[in-house]
Amino acid sequence: MAWNEPGGNNNDPWKNRGGRDQGPPDLDEVFKNILNKFGKFGGGKGGSSDGKGFGLGISLVVGLLVIVWFISGFYTIREAERGVVLRFGEFSHFVEPGLRWKPTFIDSVLPVDVQTVRSLPSSGSMLTEDENVVRVEMEVQYRILEPYKYSFSVTSPETSLSQAFDSAIRYVVGHSKMDDVLTSGREVARQNVREELQAILEPYDMGISIVDMNFKDARPPEEVKAAFDDAIAAQEDEQRFINEAEAYSREIEPRARGQVNRMAEEAQAYKEQSILKAQGEIARFEELLPQYQAAPKVTRSRIYLETLESVYANTSKILVDTKGSGNMLYLPLDKILERQNTSNAPSTNRRTLEGLRNQDPAAENGPQDTGIRSDRLRSGRN
Template sequence: MAWNEPGGNDNKNDPWKNRGNKDQGPPDLDDVLKNIFGKFGKGGGSGGGSGANLTGKGIGIVAVLAVVIYVLSGFYTIKEAERGVILRFGEFHSLAQPGLQWKLTFIDNVIPVNVQSIRNQASSGSMLTEDENMVSVEMEVQYRVFDPQQWVFAVVNPEQSLSQAFDSAIRYVVGHSKMDDVLTEGREVARQRVLEELQGIIAPYAMGVDIIDLNFTNARPPEQVRAAFDDAIAAQEDEQRFIREAEAYQRAIEPEARGRVNRMNEEAQAYKERSILEAQGEVARFEELLPQYVAAPEVTRQRIYLETLESVFMNTSKIMVDTEGGGNLMYLPLDKIMDQRDTSRQTINRNSTSFEEIRDRVNNSPNATPLINNNPRNDSSGRQGRN
């Protein structure tokens, strides 16, 4: 029977002391060393000087192994994004740079701190606003550690301390803001105020933290009144939309109105100047007629009368005749005269001379009633007939 079989008698001589358990692995290194030291102790008691030499060699081997194990156990690695905070007997000693490093085991302790990655810290809760309304706020802060020594030694638990400072800043700002400012258009202002308040809180602690950014994750009213708040927000959005539409309409209609005003001003100015010029022309015309009227009042009066009739009946084909004086009826082809009026308007000068020529032409025509009676005695009858 083999020495390592379960029923054998040589199980006591098994160097690994499995004692019949084939699944048992090798013993610990401490048990092997104890067995070796035990054998060396027994040999020293029976062998005299040779035992002492053997014991001394064993101690030297053990010492060398211990030194090798101690040296190997001191090697460690710091990652590229980390810095190692070296503590010697619990006190800060130095910073370890990235790469393979060595420390004094049981004397130095190394705490790796990531100084490049952006860390996130979230906070949420129900808070009371300045106008005594309850809102649920969720915010998130992003930060980076730039001083590993301050991050480790400034406070006991830096992450928890930063979280508490973040909660305090949010509650302070929300408590000093109105609900509409937190939920709608004032969120950016509230975010900036929370960031400034957080930086002011952590500044005295010198935690070695740089705040990168801070964002509103969510801000909403309590679930019980959320529908009413949604309607109110929708009404505010409609109000802003109507205001923008009114401003757009104002910008579109204002230039047109200004154009109409300018056009009316120009037309009024032109009408004013035209009226003034017409009045001045009338005054000048009457001033020219005044000497003629003083020299020959009756002739001037007749001429003015006939010019007035000419201007009145210029656009009509009706004929007015004087039947009180008797005589033959004179027919004037006024329709043909009116057709020729447009072609002869530029050549006929409407002054006293042209009128006299027309008068003489009419008076010299046969079977025509004179327009103006040259006999002064019949002037009164002629005027009465015309009137």
């Protein structure tokens, strides 16, 4: 028989527990007790819930809620961040760094870091244009320029950037040869990946700027890695030899040019010296011509003496006396001249020539007398 069937059977499971008549809690009684407590707090007597006490309790609760709501509206935007304010889910404005306040449940703020340079790596095995497999590792560095576009242009900005980055790398590697990616073409590949990534991101308008692109590593499969290492070493040796040859060329070429310029300047100086010397000889003979025409004998004797002076100034002199006792007298004038000052050499030679002329008056007759004096010198030596 059911506990609630007619017949006076009182088997209510909510009553008569523990020997007492108990049942489920009455919600009306619960609310009434709460209101009675607020009524007492507000000045009611004996737990009575009159209208005045109820109003004071409600006012107190509302005041506390307002205070909590106001305090919960304070927030801080850091120096490197910009705040995107949404009012009822729609973009309202930006806020600058500092202590700010917003109406809770009305505005929501999304802080976005716009100064930190972020990095996103990417790697994978890719097929090159010449149908070889290489593993490439690159890293892109970017910075947020427009917080609103970064937050709402796409659903997940980092995921979209990662997929675009992978696509740009595979496109560039797929249009490059393996040797270029592994050796000398890395810089070109890096620049091409950056340009391709910017072209992919432009339609999305994500509000980010690509700061730099790093080509971290590119290596062939492990099975052929040793052969490629040898090829790379050979290319490095080739480049080193080229650099050494260029350095040697840069060292030798200026030296050769300097020698050429020096020889050209010396030749020009010799040319000018020869021209000036010839012109001087011409001028000297032109000056001597009137003198010779006026006094041929005197002029001829003077030229003869000047010639002897210039000859004897550059040769060793030996004087032999054949007169008197007949003994040979040796006078080493060259040793004497070495002890004298070079400035006195012309005067000494001139005095020697004058002494010879005084001893041999025939010297005044000109150059033809030299044969007679030579015969005398030879006879003296004999």
